[in-house]
Amino acid sequence: MEVTEQKQKQVKYVFPEDFWWGSSASATQMEGAADVDGKGQNIWDYWYEQEPNRFHNGIGPADTSNFYYRYKEDIALMKEVGHNSFRFSISWSRLIPEGTGDVNEKAAAFYQDVIDELLDKDIEPFVNLFHFDMPMPLQEKGGWESREVVDAYRDYAAICFRLFGDKVKKWFTHNEPIVPVEGGYLYDFHYPNVVDFRRAVQVAYHTQLSSALAIQKYREQGQDGEIGIILNLTPSYPRSSNPADLEASRIADAFFNRSFLDPSVKGEFPQELVAILREKGYLPVHSKADLDVIRENTVDLLGVNYYQPRRVKAKEYAVHPDAPFMPDRFFDSYEMPGRKMNVHRGWEIYEKGIYDILVNLRENYGNIPCFISENGMGVEGEEKFRGEDGIIQDDYRIDFIKDHLRWVHQALSEGTNVKGYHLWTFMDNWSWTNAYKNRYGFVSVNLEKDGERSIKKSGEWMKQVVLQNGF
Template structure:
């Protein structure tokens, strides 16, 4: 079979996961508590079905079996995160040797199976003790993160050539400091801006530390969830609303990461609204001289916006939504389980934007995926027949392929996720994996999509 859609040689086929959502063993082998362990203990009612992260998909104990399955479904790369609270319990000080052994074993097992490890340093899981010191609002925590990053580079840098400072750094900002869906459940735009700013300072400082080590053939980047902002119409008011949404939700991280500076328009809005963060003297040069080598792009859905219909309540807390309304486009295609629009062309629009406005930076799709409830409905002869997932991936890959043909510097596609995993507050409500996880027995069974992606990877296209 000759593939109609052929991808460049050396294209990365794989998936992504995070420590808290996959490892389990939340209190084993000296691991410290992170904010998720703590929040679940405090308010289990905020978690779907009251299920917390203590077991997850038990990768901590089953990584060998899981990596064999990755190999079986054609992975040549896999992104995972290191748990800061496992490696350095409490976030500062003594390194946990059992954690060092675990991560070394995982890396070695991946390499033995010809799967390139991509390591992400932070995926929403702040050590509890550091959250109590102010989390990302605190420069002390920023410095602790840089020390943690250095430990990781020194321990694993000789084996790992792809590093990422953060995954979706905007999510702790939105969830923890604006919209109350992550701990510490603060609703305060001022503090949210400080958290966002300090996170990018932490990323730049980690990049600076990484470069000072001159690790051969290694690159460092960041993973951002980019949601193209589409206006309802070409009316100037709608265009302005879409531009502001883009500034808040995309360019607030994309510009400092790639260009080393913040968009002037964004700074103007932040100043005008009295939201300026505390900055330090050397920050500007730090950001401009420590931009990323490559970009991971998480794409799930577009953002559609229109001009505000009503004036915001002057008594209510200031929110990004004060500047635009969300717009539900008639006839849009939906993933009803997640309440998200499916818009495959968005992946192409992101790639073209990176080509046109961000120096065609080397990038890859670091997450894309479809969460579906009650997947057991689709079991036939012992296997989940998830044709909807195959169609979802294929339709996105067709647009991704088009962007590559038009000169976009896209190097790979990682699915969220390898195996059905624990989701932050949704637990196991929606399933995302190529591999089905039986929650009662912890048995792993390859879904139809797993066999499909194996062929795609083997043929480097379809």
């Protein structure tokens, strides 16, 4: 009894008993086995074949953490660091190799085994359907530019619900849907490396429609869980209270946050954004029937990924008339003097941003049930922090998590409907074109020793947080 009381005295930030503690990951970034057991090619497999030079140290998606082979070991480690929930994604090209057509039975058995293993360890599976990994045969048909691909995704989602819906009660349609728009169609950091605002708008619209159609299917099947979407919400802070700076931040927010947040939660696109697209002649090809689907199929649950803020100011210079049309025609980026940085990633660390997002959801989005679905700190050269005992001493990660959780706790104490915190990520994983440049996990993956796993200091710390339900 005295030990329990002593523990409670030490715990300043107490979280609800049913708080979701865990981490998030994605299929392409952790499974490996990229061309094994009937898996089809996705855009990352294809792009790596074409341009391996675009990937850090020439490491492609076949050389990831090999969760496909080691999932039992990895899930046992999740249990050891205190997970009660874990978000992963299903690889569309593994489950349905051509993107449409027959289900790959070996893939269905693999995901069934992963789900069973998680449930056996009392870890709730949170399943995401799409994490940047378009099957290549569908990309060749236009990817998200194509209405046909939207329907293919809807059918894929319906298959997943039928196969796994009896055991999985937390579903997500997309992870960070703005990122393939930015990376693939505006800023050249994802395949197909297009720079074309008109095509980007169509991709964004169809992605949102695909989410609503999946939600519609989920409800038509009479599934009894919750379905949502995972959005990277990046608060757009103005440089000053000058009206021009405030306007710049509102427009940036409409492009990068509200473009998916508003239709996902409210069923409608932000009017400011629609007005800009209409005025400039960039409205997507759309139909009233599809807009009705978006309006009627909003999310039950919202995942929030937060890493850094966006800081903007009014434009300093006129835009060159022949330059490609881009969102930053309406604002410039602003570097706040004295900002705290993660120098490895080149990202600002601003912990209060997580609180501002949650307050915004409470005040302007009906206090929708939500959770922090990603938050994390990528560090380059982390091996140098490995102690004599073999454990990586990542105190900087512990501090990063603590400083964000304090703000989550503050929002919680003020009535925000935030239900959990998932770190990105469980174990060091392959990260798109950055490959293994930056490490994020609770668990180290030693590439020099055949992917040997070892729990970092942050993982041991997290285990205590979960035991005490706070820190």
